[in-house]
Amino acid sequence: MDTRSAAPTVAPRHVGGGDGKVGELTMTWEPLTRAQQGAPNIGYRLYWRKNTGRPNALWNMHKIDGHADYYVAFVGPDNYYLEYDFKLQAFNDRGYGPNSSEVIIMSAEDCM
Structure with a gap:
């Protein structure tokens, strides 16, 4: 298979x-x-949810086209310094690649 015309075969790294x-x-x-993109028009599909310990909790999802390396979601002023589950996957004109490992990240801290 020509990997220059395939869906991504690796997940994004250094997720945080x-x-x-x-x-x-x-x-x-x-x-x-x-070399890892596989085909033209790379993008990323992001998934995040408040870490509740419930494996069936619903994920938020957002797609970003292009070569971005970050995204900022508005979670509301009452949701400061909370744990969130986060994972993402790359996609291109040929399809979707594998999901990254799931990590826990923190929403911004209220310093007042």
Whole structure:
């Protein structure tokens, strides 16, 4: 198979996040290299949810086109310094790659 015309075969690495302003959840990752992208029009599908310990809790999802390495979601001013589960996957014109490992990140801290 020609990997230059396939869905990504690897998940983004160095998935993490944190910091930012109160009411925000900052998610970060290392973008796929050109060789890892597989086909044109790379993008990322992000999943996050408040860490409740319930494996059936629903995920929020957002798609980003391009070579981004972070995304900031508004979670509300009452949701400061809380744990969130986060994972993402790369996609391109040929389809979706594997999900990254799931990590726990913190929403921004209220320093008042």
